Amino acid sequence: MFQSLSTRLQETMRKLRGKGRLSESDVDQALREIRLALLEADVNYKVVRDFIAGVKERAVGHEVLSSLTPGQQVIRIVNEQLTELMGGSQAKLTLASKPPSVIMVVGLQGSGKTTTTAKLARMLKGKGHRPLLVAADVYRPAAITQLQVLGEQIEVPVFSLGEEDPVVIAKAAVEHGESYNHDVVLIDTAGRLHIDEELMTELVRIEGAVNPSEILLVVDAMTGQDAVNVAENFNKQLPIGGVVLTKLDGDARGGAALSVRAVTGKPIKFVGVSEKMDGLEPFHPDRMASRILGMGDVLTLIEKAVATVDQEKAEKMAAKLMEAEFTLEDFQEQLHQMKDMGPIDQLVGMLPGMGKQLQGMGIDDSHLVKIEAIINSMTPEERRRPEIIRSSRRKRIAMGSGTRVQDVNRLLKQFNQTKQLFKQFSAPSKGRRRRGLFSLFQ
Amino acid sequence: MWKRLFSKKTNEEPAPQEKEAGFFGKLVAGLEKTKQGFVGKVEQVLSGRQVDEELFEELEEILIQADCGVSTSLYLVDQLRERAKEERITEGDRLREVLKEEILQLLQKDASPLKTPEEKPYVIMMVGVNGSGKTTTIGKLAHRFRQEKANVLLGAGDTFRAGAIDQLEIWAERTGSEFISHQAGSDPAAVAYDAISAAKARNSDVVILDTAGRLQTNVNLMAELGKVHRVVQRELGRDLDEVLLVVDATTGQNALSQAKRFQEAVPLTGLVLTKLDGTAKGGIILALANELNLAVKLVGVGEQYEDLQDFDAEAFVEALFGEGN
Ligand SMILES: Nc1nc2c(ncn2[C@@H]2O[C@H](COP(=O)(O)OP(=O)(O)OP(=O)(O)O)[C@@H](O)[C@H]2O)c(=O)[nH]1
Ligand SMILES: [Mg+2]
Numbered sequence: 219m220f221q222s223l224s225t226r227l228q229e230t231m232r233k234l235r236g237k238g239r240l241s242e243s244d245v246d247q248a249l250r251e252i253r254l255a256l257l258e259a260d261v262n263y264k265v266v267r268d269f270i271a272g273v274k275e276r277a278v279g280h281e282v283l284s285s286l287t288p289g290q291q292v293i294r295i296v297n298e299q300l301t302e303l304m305g306g307s308q309a310k311l312t313l314a315s316k317p318p319s320v321i322m323v324v325g326l327q328g329s330g331k332t333t334t335t336a337k338l339a340r341m342l343k344g345k346g347h348r349p350l351l352v353a354a355d356v357y358r359p360a361a362i363t364q365l366q367v368l369g370e371q372i373e374v375p376v377f378s379l380g381e382e383d384p385v386v387i388a389k390a391a392v393e394h395g396e397s398y399n400h401d402v403v404l405i406d407t408a409g410r411l412h413i414d415e416e417l418m419t420e421l422v423r424i425e426g427a428v429n430p431s432e433i434l435l436v437v438d439a440m441t442g443q444d445a446v447n448v449a450e451n452f453n454k455q456l457p458i459g460g461v462v463l464t465k466l467d468g469d470a471r472g473g474a475a476l477s478v479r480a481v482t483g484k485p486i487k488f489v490g491v492s493e494k495m496d497g498l499e500p501f502h503p504d505r506m507a508s509r510i511l512g513m514g515d516v517l518t519l520i521e522k523a524v525a526t527v528d529q530e531k532a533e534k535m536a537a538k539l540m541e542a543e544f545t546l547e548d549f550q551e552q553l554h555q556m557k558d559m560g561p562i563d564q565l566v567g568m569l570p571g572m573g574k575q576l577q578g579m580g581i582d583d584s585h586l587v588k589i590e591a592i593i594n595s596m597t598p599e600e601r602r603r604p605e606i607i608r609s610s611r612r613k614r615i616a617m618g619s620g621t622r623v624q625d626v627n628r629l630l631k632q633f634n635q636t637k638q639l640f641k642q643f644s645a646p647s648k649g650r651r652r653r654g655l656f657s658l659f660q
Numbered sequence: 661m662w663k664r665l666f667s668k669k670t671n672e673e674p675a676p677q678e679k680e681a682g683f684f685g686k687l688v689a690g691l692e693k694t695k696q697g698f699v700g701k702v703e704q705v706l707s708g709r710q711v712d713e714e715l716f717e718e719l720e721e722i723l724i725q726a727d728c729g730v731s732t733s734l735y736l737v738d739q740l741r742e743r744a745k746e747e748r749i750t751e752g753d754r755l756r757e758v759l760k761e762e763i764l765q766l767l768q769k770d771a772s773p774l775k776t777p778e779e780k781p782y783v784i785m786m787v788g789v790n791g792s793g794k795t796t797t798i799g800k801l802a803h804r805f806r807q808e809k810a811n812v813l814l815g816a817g818d819t820f821r822a823g824a825i826d827q828l829e830i831w832a833e834r835t836g837s838e839f840i841s842h843q844a845g846s847d848p849a850a851v852a853y854d855a856i857s858a859a860k861a862r863n864s865d866v867v868i869l870d871t872a873g874r875l876q877t878n879v880n881l882m883a884e885l886g887k888v889h890r891v892v893q894r895e896l897g898r899d900l901d902e903v904l905l906v907v908d909a910t911t912g913q914n915a916l917s918q919a920k921r922f923q924e925a926v927p928l929t930g931l932v933l934t935k936l937d938g939t940a941k942g943g944i945i946l947a948l949a950n951e952l953n954l955a956v957k958l959v960g961v962g963e964q965y966e967d968l969q970d971f972d973a974e975a976f977v978e979a980l981f982g983e984g985n
Contacts, residue, residue: 254730257724257730258729258730258913259913260727260912260913260914262725263721263724263725326910326935326938327791327793327935327963328790328791328792328793328908328935329791330790330791357963358827358963359799359826359827359830359831360823360824360826360827360829360830361823361827362823363822363823363826363827364821364822364823364824364826364827365822365823366823367822367823367844368822371822411935411937411938411939412938412939413938413939438791438908438910439914440789440908440911440912440914440915440918441910441911441912442727442910442911442912442913442940442944443724443725443726443727443912443940443941444727444910444938444939444940444941445910445912447939448910448938448939465789465790465875467875467877467878468789468875468876468877468878468914468917469875469876469877469914469917470912470914470917471913471914473912474912493790493820493821
């Protein structure tokens with residue numbers, strides 16, 4: 219619906235190319251676009267204001283790397299600042315020194331508490347814990363059944379006293395956990411509005427009764443500007459320890475992540491990425507930053523590949539991409555896998571800054587066929603060390619692949635440029651920038 | 661006799677007092693916080709001020725904070741700018757009426773109540789992302805139809821989420837509706853088919869079909885939804901009466917993507933905006949009206965079965981601006 223931020227910034231910044239230093243008005247111009255992007259991503263208005271002020275301070279007068287456009291430079295600073303603001307990746311639950319540890323899961327109606335609670339139990343069980351699930355949502359019809367069904371699926375016992383007072387349930391559950399040797403007790407509470415005094419008091423009473431080591435606030439990634447009110451209110455009344463951001467498998471940009479982090483200062487510990495029980499992952503601030511900014515993300519592409527390809531290969535590939543150790547051999551491998559992943563134009567759309575350039579360029583599967591043929595005609599040694607491919611080798615490769623020497627030249631040149639790009643991006647911030655793999659196709 | 665329910669809603673203008681009690685009562689209560697937030701700020705910004713660029717920017721800020729979205733907020737403020745110029749408005753206070761008019765115009769552009777039933781069974785299908793409030797809204801609607809003495813049949817089309825079938829069954833019991841379900845994990849299209857044929861056989865007045873919550877980006881699940889819809893259409897031999905997208909009022913700009921993608925999968929006839937009893941402003945419905953021409957038909961203002969209101973743009977804006985109460 220909206221033009222991607224990268225595309226817009228590229229337009230804004232085209233005029234500035236070649237400048238050695240960013241002036242205040244250059245930065246202002248770029249920041250206007252970034253402000254819009256953040257607002258469109260549902261980052262709270264006030265959070266955006268503060269954030270932009272912070273970035274401006276850092277960006278004015280900043281040296282522009284000669285090969286980068288100022289626009290990219292600003293994005294880079296913004297991305298770093300965003301990542302920093304969202305904190306390091308801290309997927310650690312706070313457990314009590316003396317078991318059982320009690321974990322309380324709280325949030326608005328429909329945010330995903332029950333599913334998240336069960337996913338957590340499954341994750342803990344996988345790490346050798348003996349979790350107990352507690353059904354303390356006595357209000358929503360069949361909420362208890364829902365947890366019981368999930369408990370059965372993941373083979374974790376569920377404690378329930380029917381529609382008793384949730385405070386009584388929680389207390390009894392912890393006692394039950396103690397006597398049956400459960401070292402973690404996870405309480406699924408009913409969804410409630412943060413302004414519902416009666417129900418908020420109930421949470422405070424549960425907290426007082428069972429003294430949890432961790433209280434997780436579950437926030438839907440699709441939440442809009444109201445995320446700050448919700449988080450602020452929950453945090454004011456309960457000692458929230460961390461946040462779980464759910465439904466990130468959709469296309470929500472997830473600005474709520476930044477808002478919630480900004481108002482509570484509490485880390486986002488996990489993200490929910492599917493309805494299935496294994497769909498809970500540690501939070502990656504860097505990925506979230508590019509997502510909020512609406513920059514396509516090679517990682518998403520790689521994640522998509524994981525569904526088709528095996529995990530280990532994909533992870534290796536990601537690491538290589540970021541360390542700029544990517545070889546033509548890897549690329550060949552990727553081409554094979556990509557064929558199973560769907561039409562090329564869709565994949566390309568996921569890449570940063572590629573939208574506009576690639577539109578109307580007629581990138582299609584026939585380009586892939588050509589590229590693949592060229593790479594297939596190389597020797598393994600040539601694929602690993604493309605620098606050895608001199609003119610006689612080029613001729614041979616062209617002959618072998620039924621292409622022209624120019625095609626081979628172009629492929630090699632673009633491959634090098636892409637590698638360079640990765641290098642620049644990854645050098646200062648430990649490889650957290652990805653872009654333009656598909657410039658190979660131009 | 662159940663037709664009265666609909667004809668009353670569509671043909672008769674409700675007497676002002678009735679309106680006050682019906683739509684107004686709960687909604688005003690539900691919107692009280694919204695009002696304080698939104699109107700409070702609008703008042704603050706406008707009262708005693710001269711109309712200038714700064715003022716417009718502040719209004720834009722307020723609209724964005726209400727989740728109206730960047731483009732729609734810009735659009736509204738541009739309208740204001742233009743009208744201020746044309747009508748030579750220089751006092752901030754007068755802009756308030758203009759803003760209200762503009763919002764109202766947006767909301768009324770494509771507004772229509774629930775369709776008047778023509779043929780039995782009257783079929784409604786509820787769709788939306790996970791946790792938006794589909795099942796609860798079905799319970800509330802079933803209650804409303806039962807109040808009008810209609811025979812209602814609920815179809816448990818969410819065969820995926822744990823406990824979803826039981827949840828709807830409880831609503832069926834509470835409201836005295838009939839209930840058609842298959843086992844968990846079974847084909848939702850088969851449930852839908854059975855619900856429609858059972859309704860025909862039993863001469864039911866209303867069928868409401870639940871569907872599993874799904875993210876609009878999940879291609880397979882969206883295709884599944886399309887299939888369920890087609891099966892119902894075929895078994896019915898005509899279009900469904902209503903296909904309602906349920907949107908949580910706390911949703912931000914993603915609601916646009918939701919509406920767009922669901923619209924591609926099934927022909928939406930309108931929206932239900934739930935959870936307006938919270939502090940979320942629900943401004944996203946302005947964006948949905950502006951950008952996708954989708955109008956809200958029903959509003960959820962609580963978790964009980966009476967917490968459902970017909971959407972009335974005027975009342976919504978009135979409540980938003982704190983007039984008429
Ligand atoms: N405060 C408030 N809560 C609501 C409203 N409508 C629904 N809810 C609550 O939101 C939660 C989710 O509602 P459901 O009806 O189960 O939502 P759903 O869309 O059917 O969810 P899935 O089937 O899981 O996708 C429940 O706790 C409801 O009680 C409303 O208007 N206001
Ligand atoms: Mg449901």
